[in-house]
Amino acid sequence: MRLLLSPGGMRRTRGWPEVCDLNYSVPALALAAAMPLLEETTVPREHPPTLPVVIIGNGPSGICLSYLLSGYKPYLDPATVHPNPVLYRKLQETKHLPITEQDLEYLSEGLEGRSGNPVAVLFDTLLHPNADFGYEFPPVLQWRRDKQQHVPHLVLGRATPGGAWHAMEGSMLTISLGIWMELPGINYRDLTSNGKRRGVTNDRATPEEISSYYRNYVKLMGLKKNFVDNIYVTSVQKLFRGHEEEGLENGYGGKVDVVLGDGGKAVYEGSEGDRVGVDGGGGGGLWEVRGYQRVQGDTHVPFCLFSENVVLATGASDSPVHLGVEGEDLPFVFHCISALGLAVSRRKLGPNSDPVLIVGAGLSAADAVLCACNNNISVLHAFRKHTDDPGLIFKQLPKTLYPEYHKVYHMMCSQTHITTKTAATSATGGLPSMAASVCSKMCSKPQHAKTSVVTGGGPVLFPDYTSFPEHCVVSFQPDMKCVLQGSNSLKAFKISMALVLIGTYPNLFFLKDQGQYLGLDPTKPISCKQNPMDVHPYTFECTKEPGLFAMGPLVGDNFVRFLKGGALGIASCLLKRLKKKGKLIADGGGGERGGDFI
Structure with missing residues (x-):
């Protein structure tokens, strides 16, 4: 041939x-x-x-x-002995065969984990037994x-x-622990300084460390x-x-x-x-x-x-996923977090700038909030979900490992906007056709709710942060204004830039x-x-x-x-x-x- x-x-x-x-x-x-x-x-x-x-x-x-x-x-x-006795018994039955030649459906049966794919749960528990319980057992492979x-x-x-x-x-820092980012055959800590720089209890990595690990992995394993x-x-x-x-x-x-x-x-x-x-x-x-x-x-x-x-x-x-609203293609609307860092580095944003609007309730949006707060930039944070929604990613992250994300989540819950004290025009119908007229009336400064303090009597984490739970964006206007819609009202704000980070x-x-x-x-x-x-x-x-x-x-x-x-x-x-x-x-x-x- x-x-x-x-x-x-x-x-x-x-x-x-x-x-x-x-x-x-x-x-x-x-x-x-x-x-x-x-x-x-x-x-x-x-x-x-x-x-x-x-x-x-x-x-x-x-x-x-x-x-x-x-x-x-x-x-x-x-x-080694796997801590799951049922799985370990199955593995013993055909221990002379590699896992790739065994019945993956049989081995995966009855296993539970944080993935919807049974083989993913199986391989994870073979590489990181009982990882979800906080243990760091060695692989059984x-x-x-x-x-x-x-x-x-x-x-x-x-x-x-x-x-x-x-x-x-x-x-x-990555969401996952550094050891969870490693691939089979080479220990992550052997190729990085992660273990020396941070303790095992907070063994998260930087993207730079991870990318270096993968690049070296390909060379060391002869895959180049x-x-x-x-x-x-x-x-x-x-x-x-x-x-x-x-x-x-x-x-x-x-x-x-x-x-x-x-x-x-x-x-x-x-x-x-x-x-x-x-x-x-x-x-x-x-x-x-x-x-x-x-x-x-x-x-x-x-x-x-x-x-x-x-x-x-x-x-x-x-x-990036787009909202599909009026004005989303305007030059001050972005869909990647790097745009915020670039604006800060070029000194186009600062403490005296109009607020930055961040749309989304995921980790990318939280990263943007942290970046803005660390640079003393005012933040308006809008998201569709209620703060008690069980689907929020923050509820799945341990506080000890992810303190920065839990600070953001606490602000999302406590530093909310008071709808009765806004200078924006309200409308019960919430019709998109009203956006242009509403946008002509700008909210001079968002007001914080009385509950905007840290639980336990602590101070406000970042006073220039305001969250808008159960809100969505109606439109962006050429004069740097955005319109948000809540359950019964429309609110307009002058902003310096918008970051749409919704997936x-x-x-x-x-x-x-x-x-x-x-x-x-x-x-x-x-x-x-x-x-x-x-x-x-x-x-x-x-x-x-x-x-x-x-x-x-x-x-x-x-x-x-x-x-x-x-x-x-x-x-x-x-x-x-x-x-x-x-x-x-x-x-x-x-x-x-x-x-x-x-």
């Missing part, structure tokens, strides 16, 4: 190997990485043109899955690398391994050859066979032409007995992954890969209908909380697309400690399928650890 690429007859991109340099002594992944960047009129290829797996996203989800597909296998450590169980794969990422962690503010950086995926689609191609299924030696957007063709030529386009899941066809790689500054090189299976590990923080959507523009048809509710956009992707609970394969898998925030697992379960489920599924087809191969190089426990 060979693949002929004709993307325009251009010369080979500088820095990539000649065709004669590519041989079986080079890892299969290097061949795959080089393939889309070879711009030849005709590139004969003896190596199969498809990969078993392509992973889109090089954050902790993609890194962990690459680790499991690279021959690293988890076994029960005979020197022992990792062994079997080079004969290597699955050729490619991890595509926009930047260096670590994903969105590289773009986060380096001085903030699986990763291709600076990749932008623009299209992922399934190539279905036409009626004229049915002979290929029966071993017919024929040819399949795939027309490329630039006028070239990808031509599959099957020889006698070849099966072209097996996807490993019985769905038929191959996945075509298109995009470009940024090289040498602003130079972009297009590529096209074919894969039997595609894993979506993109995260869910690409596209994010994954950017799945490269999928058909932006992947919406893959959600639990196909009529709504994919959302981590409201509408995650509909996947099999133990394999993480999309129910509507065989051969397409999703993990991490796309299936509702926001925290690193739980998204690793997606890697376990997917790796277990793919290893079992590919083992049946005899497609597991020895690692072609780059791995120093072979057959030993680590």
